[in-house]
Amino acid sequence: xxxxxxxxxxxxxxxxxxxxxxxxxxxVGKRAGLEIVVKESEGSLDNxxxxxxxxxxxxxxxxxxxxxxxxxxxxxxxxxIAAQLRLIFPFYNEEVHLFAxxxxxxxxxxxxxxxxxxxxxxxxxxxxxxxxxxxxxKPAERLELPPPxxxxxxxxxxxxxxxxxxxxxxxxxxxxNDLQQNPQHAALLKNVHFVPLxxxxxxxxxxxxxxxxxxxxxxxxxxxxxxxxxxLISFDFSDRGSTYHRARCEQLAxxxxxxxxxxxxxxxxxxxxxxxxxLEKEMTIWKRDACSQAAQVRRxxxxxxxxxxxxxxxxxxxx
Numbered sequence: 001x002x003x004x005x006x007x008x009x010x011x012x013x014x015x016x017x018x019x020x021x022x023x024x025x026x027x028v029g030k031r032a033g034l035e036i037v038v039k040e041s042e043g044s045l046d047n048x049x050x051x052x053x054x055x056x057x058x059x060x061x062x063x064x065x066x067x068x069x070x071x072x073x074x075x076x077x078x079x080x081i082a083a084q085l086r087l088i089f090p091f092y093n094e095e096v097h098l099f100a101x102x103x104x105x106x107x108x109x110x111x112x113x114x115x116x117x118x119x120x121x122x123x124x125x126x127x128x129x130x131x132x133x134x135x136x137x138k139p140a141e142r143l144e145l146p147p148p149x150x151x152x153x154x155x156x157x158x159x160x161x162x163x164x165x166x167x168x169x170x171x172x173x174x175x176x177n178d179l180q181q182n183p184q185h186a187a188l189l190k191n192v193h194f195v196p197l198x199x200x201x202x203x204x205x206x207x208x209x210x211x212x213x214x215x216x217x218x219x220x221x222x223x224x225x226x227x228x229x230x231x232l233i234s235f236d237f238s239d240r241g242s243t244y245h246r247a248r249c250e251q252l253a254x255x256x257x258x259x260x261x262x263x264x265x266x267x268x269x270x271x272x273x274x275x276x277x278x279l280e281k282e283m284t285i286w287k288r289d290a291c292s293q294a295a296q297v298r299r300x301x302x303x304x305x306x307x308x309x310x311x312x313x314x315x316x317x318x319x
Contacts, residue, residue: 006035007036007037007059007248007255008039008055009038009058009059010039010051011039011041011061012061012166013040013042013146013147014040015147015148015170015175016147016170016171016172017167017230017271018166018230020270020271021061021091023038024270024271025038025255025259028262029254029258032257032258036255037056039057042121042122043119043121043124044062044066044123044126045120045121047060047061047062048060049121052081058252059232060233061091061232061233063094063228063230063231064090064229064231066123067085067286069126070082070085084236085233085234085286087231087283087287087288088231088232088234088292089231089259090230090231090277090281090286091229091230091273091277092229093207093230094165094166094227094229095166095209095211095225095227096127096131096164096165096227096228097163097166097211097225098162098197099150099163099164099173099192099194100154100161100194101154101157101160101192102193103160106196107131107135107137107195107202108137109195110132110160111139112139112140113139113160113161114159114160114161115128115132115141115142115143115159115160115161116143116144116150116154116162116163117129117144117162118144118145118146118163119144119146123228124147124164127165128163131197131202134201135199143159143162145159147162147164151164151173151176155188155189155191155192157191161195165228167230167271168273169216169272173215173216174217176189176218179218180218194211194223194225195223196224196225197225197226209225209226209227210223210224229283230273233289234248234291236289236290238290238291249291250291252291252292253291253292253294256294259279263279
């Protein structure tokens with residue numbers, strides 16, 4: 001068992017998929033003696049901020065487009081942060097849910113409307129901002145609200161649309177099926193839907209996806225949308241000499257082995273999104289974390305020796 005302080009994992013909102021994944025990882029980690037403290041957050045950008053400030057967080061789940069967002073920044077400090085980030089595991093597609101009033105039929109209809117883009121530190125805000133810039137669409141008002149409040153505003157007509165980026169089925173939208181039990185609430189559902197996203201300009205940066213009635217029972221018409229990838233990341237702890245960094249690196253090595261060992265059980269019993277997970281999927285712009293890869297080295301070469309030697313082998317592999 002790796003000794004030391006618990007590992008903090010920053011995730012997302014209490015109704016999102018990130019926190020479900022985090023809790024399920026923490027549960028399998030606990031069985032192996034690894035203590036992971038799962039924490040709510042405002043999303044991807046907030047998670048990066050908390051990792052940078054070391055707010056009791058050693059790793060976090062973020063959207064894959066956050067790396068490009070930081071790497072393209074005009075601020076040198078943002079580019080330096082991007083260079084230090086490492087991929088522990090790729091997880092699953094996160095579908096972009098553009099939830100809107102019925103009069104919003106196309107993305108371009110958001111021009112001049114009241115649009116919920118998410119809180120400023122969230123992945124929702126990041127992706128909403130990126131998509132609006134890609135298509136040069138300017139809302140009349142950008143409402144920076146958390147997801148539950150955003151859904152309420154759209155349902156009540158106080159907002160015209162909202163962006164929510166999360167792996168389907170999202171509990172927040174799934175819970176809306178309960179509104180059908182009350183005639184007054186059921187009437188609200190008739191005025192809202194998901195807007196399709198299939199513009200070629202969007203597909204240059206995001207992968208194709210879909211939302212269907214099988215995802216949300218109240219929703220009746222399948223649509224095309226786009227997706228980003230959810231990824232588990234940390235800073236690079238492999239090349240630092242401090243006791244803290246060595247301990248964190250050992251914990252990440254243990255985490256890597258635990259998640260690989262329990263992946264079949266997670267696919268069978270965990271959140272439905274686990275079924276999509278390919279832990280070895282190539283993520284072209286992300287560098288793999290050497291520490292969490294140590295478990296793979298140990299399996300390939302069981303007589304190789306201690307963690308230090310395993311890490312050296314990984315770090316000196318030819319590119």
